[in-house]
Amino acid sequence: CPVPHFNTDGGEGGHYNMSSGKPSLVINGEINDNENVSDLEKNKMMLSAGDREETRTENNIHLNRNGDDTTQTIKLYKRRWFIVLLFSSYSLCNSLQWIQYGIINNIFMRFYDVESFTIDWMSMIYMLTYIPFIFPVTWLLDKKGLRIIALVATAMNCTGTWIKVTSVRPDLFAVTMLGQFCCSLAQVFILGMPSKIASVWFGSEEVSTACSIGVFGNQLGIAIGFLVPPILVPNVEDIDQLSYHISIMFYITAGVATLLFILVVIVFQERPELPPTQAQATARCIPPEQYSYTASILRLLRNKPFLLLILTYGLNVGCFYAVGTLLNRMIIEHYPGEELNAGRIGLTIVIAGMVGSLICGIWLDRTKTYKQTTLAVYLMSFVGMLVYAFTLSLGHLWVVFLTAGALGFFMTGYLPLGFEFGVELTYPECEGTSSGLLNCSAQVFGIIFTICQGKIIDNYGTLAGNIFLCVFLFIGSVLTGTDPLHFYVKRLLCT
Numbered sequence: 001c002p003v004p005h006f007n008t009d010g011g012e013g014g015h016y017n018m019s020s021g022k023p024s025l026v027i028n029g030e031i032n033d034n035e036n037v038s039d040l041e042k043n044k045m046m047l048s049a050g051d052r053e054e055t056r057t058e059n060n061i062h063l064n065r066n067g068d069d070t071t072q073t074i075k076l077y078k079r080r081w082f083i084v085l086l087f088s089s090y091s092l093c094n095s096l097q098w099i100q101y102g103i104i105n106n107i108f109m110r111f112y113d114v115e116s117f118t119i120d121w122m123s124m125i126y127m128l129t130y131i132p133f134i135f136p137v138t139w140l141l142d143k144k145g146l147r148i149i150a151l152v153a154t155a156m157n158c159t160g161t162w163i164k165v166t167s168v169r170p171d172l173f174a175v176t177m178l179g180q181f182c183c184s185l186a187q188v189f190i191l192g193m194p195s196k197i198a199s200v201w202f203g204s205e206e207v208s209t210a211c212s213i214g215v216f217g218n219q220l221g222i223a224i225g226f227l228v229p230p231i232l233v234p235n236v237e238d239i240d241q242l243s244y245h246i247s248i249m250f251y252i253t254a255g256v257a258t259l260l261f262i263l264v265v266i267v268f269q270e271r272p273e274l275p276p277t278q279a280q281a282t283a284r285c286i287p288p289e290q291y292s293y294t295a296s297i298l299r300l301l302r303n304k305p306f307l308l309l310i311l312t313y314g315l316n317v318g319c320f321y322a323v324g325t326l327l328n329r330m331i332i333e334h335y336p337g338e339e340l341n342a343g344r345i346g347l348t349i350v351i352a353g354m355v356g357s358l359i360c361g362i363w364l365d366r367t368k369t370y371k372q373t374t375l376a377v378y379l380m381s382f383v384g385m386l387v388y389a390f391t392l393s394l395g396h397l398w399v400v401f402l403t404a405g406a407l408g409f410f411m412t413g414y415l416p417l418g419f420e421f422g423v424e425l426t427y428p429e430c431e432g433t434s435s436g437l438l439n440c441s442a443q444v445f446g447i448i449f450t451i452c453q454g455k456i457i458d459n460y461g462t463l464a465g466n467i468f469l470c471v472f473l474f475i476g477s478v479l480t481g482t483d484p485l486h487f488y489v490k491r492l493l494c495t
Contacts, residue, residue, distance in 0.1 A: 075274040080201040084210050086268060087150065087197055088217025090260040091190050094157045095221030097183045097253065098126045098324075100229045103343050105328045107235050111242055112173040116329065117454065122180050123325040124450055127443035129184040130191070135297070137188045138436040142296075146197060147270040153189035154261040156182050161254035168247040170239065191218070192436040195419050203276050205365055212361025212416040219354045219412055222324065226346025230339045296429050300437060306425045308479060310441045313418040315476035316381060318445025319469045320411050323349070325450045330462045331400075334393050341397055345404045352405040353412020360413050361420075370421045377417055378480045380410040382473040389466030445472075 101108050101122035108119050141149050160182030167176035194214025195207075202210040232249040236242050300306055324346065331342035356377075363373060384407035391403045422434040449469060457465040 073274045074276065075272070076203050076276050077201075077272045077274075079269065080210075080272065080276070082267070083201055083269060084197055084213050086260075086263060087193060088214055088220075090150075090154050090157065090257075090264065091193075091214070091217040092221035092224065093253070093257050093260055094153070094183060094186050094190055095218045096225035096228070097161070097180070098123055098187070099222055099225040099346070100249070100253075101180070102325050103226050103328050103346060104229050104233055104235075104339055106332060106339070107233055107242070111239065111246065112170055112176070114173060118173075120325055120450060120454060122177070123321075124447050125177070125180055126184040126187055127321060127446040127450075129181065130188050130443040131440055133185065133188045134192070134436045134440045138192060138430075138433050141192065141196065142430055142433070145270045146193065146200065147268055149189050149193065150264050150268045153186045154257070154264045156186035156189070158254070158257040158261045160184075160186065161250065161257040165247065165250045165254050168243050168250060170243075191439045192433075194416070195423055195435050196430075199423075200271050201276060208361045208364040208416070208420050209358075211419055212357045215357055215416045215419065216354055219350050219357060219415070223347045223350035223354070226324075226327075226343045226350060228343075230343035235337075235339055296433055297437075300426055300429055300434060303426060306422065306434070306437075308482065309418065309422055309425060310437055312378070312476045312480045313414075313422075313438045314441030314445040315472050315479075316378060316411065316414050317418070317442035318449045319381075319385065319473055321442065321446030322449035322453045322469060323407075323411075325446075326454055326457065326465070329454070329457060330392065330465075333457075333462055334395070335397060338397070345397075345400055348401050348405045349408030350412060352408035353410075353415075356409040356413020357416045360417050364417070364420055370417075370424050374414070374417050374421050375477070375480050377410050377414050378473075378477045381407070381414060382470065382477050384408075384410050385466065385470050385473050389463060389470060392462055392466065 101119055105116055105119045108114075108122075109116055112119075137149070160179045163179030163182060164176050166172075167179060194211045197214055198207045198210035229249060232252075233242070233245045236245070327346050327349075328339065328342045331338055331345060335341065360373060360377065364370065367373075384403070388400075388403040388407045391399050394400075418438055419435050422438050426434040449472070453465040453468055456468055
C-alpha cells in the first residue's frame with residue numbers, strides 16, 4: 001500500500017496520480033492533471049494543503065489500493081481512554097496476584113507447611129510460564145487482534161482466582177499452585193499489549209503516554225499486591241482463623257476479576273472504526289497474507305541494537321522482579337515482625353515507579369530522546385540499588401522507605417521506556433512482537449536473579465545478595481551506553 005497523501009475536505013490538496021506518476025491537483029473534488037500548471041504552483045498548493053491539515057483534529061488521507069482511489073479519515077475517539085483504562089484495570093487485577101504470596105512468605109510457609117523457596121515459586125511461576133507461551137500468544141495477537149487476547153486474558157485470570165478460592169486448606173497447596181498457574185498464563189496475554197493498544201487507538205503524540213498508562217495498571221497492581229495481603233492476612237497463630245483471612249483475600253480478588261471479565265466481554269473493542277494515525281491507516285491496507293510472524297521474529301533477532309536492548313532490559317527488570325519477590329525475606333531478616341511495613345515498602349517502590357513511568361512517558365512524547373533518557377534512568381537505577389543495599393541494615397525503617405522509593409522511581413520507571421525504545425528500534429515490526437521479546441528476557445533474568453539472590457541471602461546475608469544485583473545493573477548501564485546502540489539511534493533520528 002502506498003504512503004498516504006493528505007487532502008483537504010472539499011478544497012484544494014495534493015495527490016499523487018499512480019497511473020501517470022505525476023503530481024495532481026484536487027480542485028472541487030476532481031483530480032486535475034493539467035500539464036500546463038507549473039511544478040511550483042503544484043508544490044505550493046500541496047504544501048498549503050498540508051499546512052492546513054496540521055491544524056485539524058480529523059484528517060482525510062488519499063489511499064490507492066489495487067489501482068482504486070479511496071479516501072479514509074483519521075480520527076481520535078474519546079473511547080480510546082476507556083479502552084486503555086479497562087486494560088490497565090484487568091492488568092492490575094492480574095499483577096497483584098504475582099506478589100500476594102511472596103509478600104507474606106512466612107505466613108504462607110506456616111499455613112501450607114512448605115519451605116520458603118517453594119513460596120518463592122508462587123511468584124516465579126509468573127516468570128516461568130511466560131517464556132514458552134509468549135511466542136504462540138504473540139502470534140495469536142498478530143492474527144486475531146486485541147479483543148480475542150483481552151477475552152482470553154480475563155477469562156484465564158478469572159478462572160485462576162476462583163480455583164484459589166477452593167484451595168484454602170493446609171493440604172491443598174497443589175490446588176493453590178494450579179490457580180496461580182492459571183493467573184500466570186493470563187499474564188502472558190497481558191504484558192505485551194500496552195504498546196499495541198497505544199499504536200492502534202492513539203495519535204502519534206499520545207503513544208508514549210498511553211503506553212505508560214497501560215504499564216501503570218501493572219505497576220499499581222503490584223503495589224496493591226504489596227500493600228493489601230499483609231493487611232487482610234495478619235500473622236495469627238490459629239490456623240482456622242488464618243484460613244478465614246486468606247479466603248477473604250481470595251474472594252475479593254475473584255469478585256474483581258469476574259467483574260472485569262464481564263466488562264471486557266461487553267465493551268472491549270478490537271480497534272476504532274477510523275485509524276488514529278497515518279501509520280495505522282497504511283497498516284490497514286496491508287493484506288494479512290503479506291505478513292509473516294516467523295519472518296518478523298527473524299528480522300528482530302538480526303537487529304543488533306534491539307538484541308542489545310533485550311539484554312539490558314532483561315537485566316534491569318529481572319533485578320526488579322528479584323527485589324519484589326524477596327522483599328519480605330530481606331525486611332523480616334533486619335526488622336522481625338514487620339510484615340506490614342514490608343508491604344508498605346513494596347508499595348513505596350511501585351508508587352514511586354508509577355510516577356517515574358508517567359513522567360518518562362510524557363517526557364518521551366515531548367522530546368523523543370529515547371537513548372539519553374534510557375541511559376540516565378538506567379544509571380540512576382544502579383545508584384539507587386547501591387544506596388538501598390548499604391542502608392537496609394542500618395536499623396531505621398524510614399531510611400529504607402526513602403531509599404526504596406528512590407530505587408523504585410528509576411527501576412520501575414524504566415519499564416515503559418524499554419517498551420517504547422523497542423518500538424522505535426524495530427519499526428515497522430509489530431509492537432506486540434518486540435515487547436514480547438523484551439518481557440521474555442525479563443522473565444528469564446527474573447528467575448535467575450531470584451534463585452541466585454535467594455541462595456546468596458541464605459548463605460551470606462542481604463548485603464551480598466543486593467550487591468549481586470548491583471553488579472548486573474552496572475553491566476546493563478555500560479551496555480546501554482555502548483556505541484552501536486548510540487549510533488543506530490542517532491541515524492534513526494536523522495532519517
